[in-house]
Amino acid sequence: MKQERLLIVDDDAELRDLLREYLGQAGFQVAAVADGREMQHALAASPFDLVILDIMLPGEDGLALCRRLRAASRIPILMLTARGDEIDRIVGLEMGADDYLAKPFNPRELLARVRSILRRANSLPENLAGEDVHRFRFAGWGLDTRTRQLLSPTGVVVDLSGAEYKILHVLAEHPNRVLSRDQLLEFTQGREATAYDRSIDVQIGRLRRKLDDDPREPRLIKTVRNEGYVLAAVVDKE
Amino acid sequence: MKQERLLIVDDDAELRDLLREYLGQAGFQVAAVADGREMQHALAASPFDLVILDIMLPGEDGLALCRRLRAASRIPILMLTARGDEIDRIVGLEMGADDYLAKPFNPRELLARVRSILRRANSLPENLAGEDVHRFRFAGWGLDTRTRQLLSPTGVVVDLSGAEYKILHVLAEHPNRVLSRDQLLEFTQGREATAYDRSIDVQIGRLRRKLDDDPREPRLIKTVRNEGYVLAAVVDKE
DNA sequence: CGCCGTTTGTAAATCCATGTAACAGGCGCG
DNA sequence: CGCGCCTGTTACATGGATTTACAAACGGCG
Numbered sequence: 001m002k003q004e005r006l007l008i009v010d011d012d013a014e015l016r017d018l019l020r021e022y023l024g025q026a027g028f029q030v031a032a033v034a035d036g037r038e039m040q041h042a043l044a045a046s047p048f049d050l051v052i053l054d055i056m057l058p059g060e061d062g063l064a065l066c067r068r069l070r071a072a073s074r075i076p077i078l079m080l081t082a083r084g085d086e087i088d089r090i091v092g093l094e095m096g097a098d099d100y101l102a103k104p105f106n107p108r109e110l111l112a113r114v115r116s117i118l119r120r121a122n123s124l125p126e127n128l129a130g131e132d133v134h135r136f137r138f139a140g141w142g143l144d145t146r147t148r149q150l151l152s153p154t155g156v157v158v159d160l161s162g163a164e165y166k167i168l169h170v171l172a173e174h175p176n177r178v179l180s181r182d183q184l185l186e187f188t189q190g191r192e193a194t195a196y197d198r199s200i201d202v203q204i205g206r207l208r209r210k211l212d213d214d215p216r217e218p219r220l221i222k223t224v225r226n227e228g229y230v231l232a233a234v235v236d237k238e
Numbered sequence: 239m240k241q242e243r244l245l246i247v248d249d250d251a252e253l254r255d256l257l258r259e260y261l262g263q264a265g266f267q268v269a270a271v272a273d274g275r276e277m278q279h280a281l282a283a284s285p286f287d288l289v290i291l292d293i294m295l296p297g298e299d300g301l302a303l304c305r306r307l308r309a310a311s312r313i314p315i316l317m318l319t320a321r322g323d324e325i326d327r328i329v330g331l332e333m334g335a336d337d338y339l340a341k342p343f344n345p346r347e348l349l350a351r352v353r354s355i356l357r358r359a360n361s362l363p364e365n366l367a368g369e370d371v372h373r374f375r376f377a378g379w380g381l382d383t384r385t386r387q388l389l390s391p392t393g394v395v396v397d398l399s400g401a402e403y404k405i406l407h408v409l410a411e412h413p414n415r416v417l418s419r420d421q422l423l424e425f426t427q428g429r430e431a432t433a434y435d436r437s438i439d440v441q442i443g444r445l446r447r448k449l450d451d452d453p454r455e456p457r458l459i460k461t462v463r464n465e466g467y468v469l470a471a472v473v474d475k476e
Numbered sequence: 477c478g479c480c481g482t483t484t485g486t487a488a489a490t491c492c493a494t495g496t497a498a499c500a501g502g503c504g505c506g
Numbered sequence: 507c508g509c510g511c512c513t514g515t516t517a518c519a520t521g522g523a524t525t526t527a528c529a530a531a532c533g534g535c536g
Contacts, residue, residue, distance in 0.1 A: 018306070025311055107308050161512055176384045189513095198494085199514050205495060215495060216521085217397050222386055224400045225493065225522070226427075232386045399522060427523095436484090437524050443486060453485060454531090463483065463532070 004118060005047065008032040009039045009065070010054040010080065019052070022107045023114070036060040043075075050076045050118060052110075053097075070096040076117045080105075136172040138233040139220060141211065143172055150210065158210050163188055163203050171221065171231035180228040204229055242356060243285065246270040247277045247303070248292040248318065257290070260345045261352070274298040281313075288314045288356060290348075291335075304335055314355045318343075374410040376471035377458060379449065381410055388448065396448050401426060401441050409459065409469035418466040442467055 006028050008019050016032040023030045031048070033039050035057055042048070051069065055062035066077055079097040098117045101110060136143040140153030148165045150158040160168065166188035170179065181200040185193055188203075204221060207213075213220045222232045244266050246257050254270040261268045269286070271277050273296050277289070289307065293300035304315055317335045336355045339348060374381040378391030386403050388396040398406065404426035408417065419438040423431050442459060445451075451458045460470045 022308065022311075163513065194514095196516090197514085198496095198516085201494060202496075202514075208495095219385075222400070223494070223522095227400075230386070232384065234384055401523065432525090434525080436486095436526085439484065440486070440524075443484095446485095461484070 003027065003029045004049040005029045005031070006050050006052060006114065007039065007042055007048040008052045009035070009057065009062070010052075011035060011056070011058055012054075019107070019110070023111065026111050028114075034058075036065045039065065048075060049121075050078065050114060052078045052080065052114070054080045056082055066097055076121050078110075078113060078117060133237040135238040136169075137236040137238065138172065138175065138231065141220075143168055145169065152212075160210065161206075164207050164210070167200070167203055168207055168231075171229065172235055175231045175233060175235040178224045178227050178230045184228065200229075241265065241267045242287040243267045243269070244288050244290060244352065245277065245280055245286040246290045247273070247295065247300070248290075249273060249294070249296055250292075257345070257348070261349065264349050266352075272296075274303045277303065286313060288316065288352060290316045290318065290352070292318045294319075308335075316348075316351060316355060371475040373476040374407075375474040375476065376410065376413065376469065379458075381406055383407065390450075398448065399444075402445050402448070405438070405441055406445055406469075409467065410473050413469045413471060413473040416462045416465045416468045422466065438467075 006023055008016055008023075008030065010016050010019075010032070011034050013034070016034070020030045020032050031042055033042055036059055039051070039053075043051075053062050053066055053069075057065070062079060066079060069075060069077060077097045079100045080103055081100060082103050098120075099113050101113060134145050136145070142151035143149075143165075144151065148160065150160050150165075150168070152158055167184055170184060170187045179187075181197070182193055184200050185191060185197070189199075204223075205215065208215055208218060208221055211220050215223075218232075220231060220233055222230050224230060244261055246254055246261075246268065248254055248257075248270070249272050251272070254272070258268045258270050269280055271280050275297065277291075280286070281289075291300050291304055291307075295303070300317060304317060307313060307315060315335045317338045319338060319340050336358075337351050339351060372383050374383075380389035381387075382389065386398065388398050388403075388406070390396055405422055408422060408425045417425075419435070420431055422438050423429055423435070442461075443453065446453055446456060446459055449458050453461075456470075458469060458471055460468050462468060
């Protein structure tokens with residue numbers, strides 16, 4: 001198996017060295033640079049399998065770089081953030097990163113995620129790797145992003161309203177991740193919550209009814225008190 | 239079987255001698271040094287199988303050393319701390335140590351942990367180390383982190399409330415480690431305990447009922463008086 | 477061994493986030 | 507304009523989580 005190549009982009013020289021060392025030990029070929037410009041040069045000079053990108057960077061910031069990278073190629077991206085709550089922003093902005101990790105992190109955790117991302121990237125059938133995801137499958141249900149339709153396990157088409165579709169889409173894109181009401185609002189309506197905003201709750205309720213999910217014992221969309229909702233299912237992307 | 243090599247890093251000469259003696263008796267080849275610099279030299283000079291690292295050290299402190307070690311290699315690390323509450327910091331910061339032990343400790347306890355770490359390190363197939371954990375198995379029970387479900391040994395799905403799930407998840411991530419009520423609150427609710435806070439006790443009670451665990455004679459979640467709760471079981475991560 | 481202060485277990489009361497029915501716009505469409 | 511559909515708002519019901527209160531268990535001590 002060929003040695004996989006990682007590119008680290010972080011302005012903290014010490015962290016760069018640590019990660020280079022650690023990930024190198026783990027069998028990767030690692031390069032590290034300090035900012036966006038150097039990243040561009042490195043990528044232009046030789047191919048990489050994954051980019052580890054800090055959010056806080058001098059010059060152009062990590063989010064912008066991520067967006068640009070994503071626009072230019074499909075290279076997997078792992079974002080590093082200084083504080084946990086910035087993760088909200090990333091998820092909220094739907095940057096297209098493959099994973100996120102809050103600093104300070106355990107290098108092992110990073111290694112685990114790097115491996116996981118690469119495994120996913122490699123296991124994607126070649127022909128699909130370049131395709132857009134057009135269908136999510138979970139627990140027998142199917143969500144088609146082209147027709148915006150929901151298919152029941154029995155094959156019946158269930159119509160979704162626009163808002164319902166958006167919420168389910170976001171949940172399916174981030175399975176097993178708790179999304180706050182704010183994030184869901186941001187995604188689906190692009191607006192802030194007003195005081196005592198219950199619209200997400202209502203939409204979730206409507207979705208559950210269509211998904212046949214008993215709110216007392218939800219199997220699919222679970223409530224996490226004080227936090228939000230999760231799609232608790234294994235989701236396949238086709 | 240080859241003799242395994244341990245490196246002790248502690249500034250207390252008496253303790254060093256004690257441990258060298260005791261662990262030597264137990265069949266290990268033991269070296270002991272007093273600070274970080276000497277540790278580097280020792281590691282550079284010859285390979286070790288495990289480092290026992292005190293937190294309080296002259297010069298660079300144990301936490302920093304741990305981070306650096308971890309970045310440079312995958313050598314197993316056992317941290318020693320002067321006071322119990324420092325363990326909170328370590329666990330909280332997820333420094334990447336393999337285990338922790340509060341001073342003063344029973345040498346037998348230390349020996350047991352050293353053996354346990356080495357057993358794990360040797361038996362862990364490298365490829366599994368980086369896998370995503372999505373299910374914990376203990377005593378026939380299964381906790382699926384994707385569906386947030388608990389599976390009984392007989393295969394029945396037991397529904398957990400949000401708080402119950404979080405507590406069991408944390409316990410399963412740190413099996414055989416006593417977690418204080420404060421830690422459990424911090425992990426699961428991200429909040430401090432109020433005076434006379436009993437919420438963890440109540441939740442543990444509910445969990446025990448669902449796990450079929452008699453509080454008088456708990457087999458799974460044991461109470462440690464004045465300290466907290468432990469998941470007393472062998473936990474497999476899948 | 478029994479006494480007593482402390483800690484834990486837990487039923488019950490309470491609090492408050494969530495579920496949801498019903499209503500009120502809003503918008504597209506004929 | 508009226509109609510149908512979608513979405514958000516309101517108001518109330520529900521139930522999960524916490525707090526309270528007390529019983530039981532524990533541990534130290536004479």
